[in-house]
Amino acid sequence: MTVLPMVIMLFCALSAHGVKVPKRQFRGAWIQCVNGQFQGLSKEEMQRTLTYQLDELQKDGVNAIIFQVRAECDALYQSSYEPWSKFLTGVQGQNPGWDPLRWMVDECHKRGMELHAWINPYRAKTKGTTALAYNHIAVRHPERVFQYDGLYILNPASAANREYICRVADDIVRRYDVDGLHIDDYFYPYPVAGVQIPDAADYRASGTSMSIGDWRRDNVNKFIRQLADSIHHTKPWVKFGVSPFGIYRNARPGVDGSNTRGLQNYDDLYADVIKWVDEGWIDYCVPQVYWQIGHKSADYATLIRWWNANAANRPLFIGEDVERTVKYADVDNPNTNQVAAKHKLHEECRNVGGTVLWYAKAAVDNYNSYGIFLRDYYWKYPALQPLMPFIDNKAPGKPKKLKAYKNDTNVLLTWRAPKGKGWQDEAHRYVVYQFAPGEDIDTDDASHIITITPHLSTEIRRPQTKGKYTYVVTALDRMSNESDIAKKNLKIK
Secondary structure, eight states, X not given: OOHHHHHHHHHHHHHHHTOOOOSBOEEEEEEOSTTOTTTTOOHHHHHHHHHHHHHHHHHTTOOEEEEEEESSSOBSSOXXXXXXXXXXXXXXXXXOSSOHHHXXXXXXXXXXXXXXXXXXSSEEEOTTOOOOOTTSHHHHOGGGEEEETTEEEEOTTOHHHHHHHHHHHHHHXXXXXXXXXXXXXXXXXXXXXXXXXXXXXXXXXXXXXXXXXXXXXXXXXXXXXXXXXXXXXXXXXXXXXXXXXXOSOBOBTTBOOBSOOSOOIIIIIOOOHHHHHHHTOSSEEOOBOOSOTTOSSSOHHHHHHHHHHHOTTSOEEEEEEHHHHHHSEETTEEEEESHHHHHHHHHHOTTEEEEEEEOHHHHHTTGGGHHHHIIIIITSSOOBOOOOTTTOOOOOOOOEEEEEEEOSSEEEEEEEOOOOSSTTTSOOEEEEEEEOTTOOOOTTOGGGEEEEXXXXXXXXXXXXXXXXXXXXXXXEOTTOOBOOOEEEEEEEO
């Protein structure tokens, strides 16, 4: 089937589902470095590549970028703790001459997007890395690292390692204006048949009465809680997010898990994600539910419903595989792919508050028209970030002295920031709404949002229809609490 008929048929399916676009939704995309997409590029080439990706993702409606800045105890930013990443120049420790993280923070913020710095906490060397810099942690402290199937892993049993990772994360949070600190699904290593984790001596030395599995989970629990405390002590508004593997546990006698048969966070990676959610140690959870609806061992529909029912104590977003979503046919309508069916499941799962795309470039490349589906339908209108009242629920004051001007082509709005004394009541971004003549002012209707901007002015294409338009501007604080409205009428002749 050619792309155009497929698009037409899918939009018919979308219309049949009657999807309502929510006003608040986390719309993220992972931009990874570990795949080598930036390796060997000059500063100008990498910035050009990222600029294009950010521009396309903005058109697709993305409002948060999760940018990988530490893939193997290295850095895509200026660090006094770790060497420059080989995924920049091809040589670990070689200075690229600029700071990608600082540049990305600025570029995302000017587009109204959040930037979440993504680190791999324990992985110290990927399989493809053959040379480590002199100041790499595995070179300086080989006793704190173990090898596993060609990887180097910072031993989770080591309190010194927990402290070290927290110092690295704190350095990022303290020096960069990031909106979030994000870790992925690499805790204890993914198991390989016949290969044992070399931590038996550490387990015996601990003197614990716990099983080795419980002991490993406890090591990771201690780290998660310590990292959360560290982040929020430095900057309370920086969100701490985790994207675990998509299966928590497989259901079996005595085990309350999902009806799946696959790798498990709890039993295989020693990551008790639901405990982190229930204890409030993390601020949001993004399980990587990368499979298709109808997968025999890990059905997407089964898993999204399971997470919806069991991980509601913190904001829940779903990690979505772009390529699989558009590759596989809808099980109920084989003439279309699974885009509409998956989004219908999102609608039905009331605790699911957003999506993170794996991976950004697949959406940017409009793989099988996925980008078109986002920008023309699902994410057509801008969305505010989901609320996190457990961090802060106090809204800022409303914008001051809103003014509206018109010329032959555009409408210009300007305003002043409300007064604020600290991060909890300072305006960080602004939401601009437009209402046509005769329309009620309903700021819950996302279709009226024109833009979300960090600036104190914006320019809007002038309406073609004559009449009195109403423009509304509200202020958002760092946690996206929204102020009362400032409004201005403008007559278009």
